[in-house]
Amino acid sequence: MSTAETAKEYISEFLDGPLQGRTEHRPLIDGDYEKELDTFVAVEGLPTQLHYVARDSRQVGQTLFVSYRFDPQDSDSIEVDDQDTNI
Numbered sequence: 001m002s003t004a005e006t007a008k009e010y011i012s013e014f015l016d017g018p019l020q021g022r023t024e025h026r027p028l029i030d031g032d033y034e035k036e037l038d039t040f041v042a043v044e045g046l047p048t049q050l051h052y053v054a055r056d057s058r059q060v061g062q063t064l065f066v067s068y069r070f071d072p073q074d075s076d077s078i079e080v081d082d083q084d085t086n087i
Helices: none
Strands: 009-014 023-027 036-043 046-060 063-070
Touching: none
Parallel strands: 009 063
Antiparallel strands: 009 023, 036 046, 046 063
């Protein structure tokens, strides 16, 4: 990836919640990362909104990393069956 491409995106790291451990390449918007973001996942076939809030960021070389924490208050509720590992 070239420096120009790196400057147009960042890597989001999900620290907790249903997306814990996942990373995504996301575009910078007007040169900045999103302070809050919503993502949608399928839970039992239904779209479910998950809300995350940026907690900190760090620059590693030419790449910006942003850590996000799950905000259950602003997310759709998810009922998890102890036997279900497909979320």
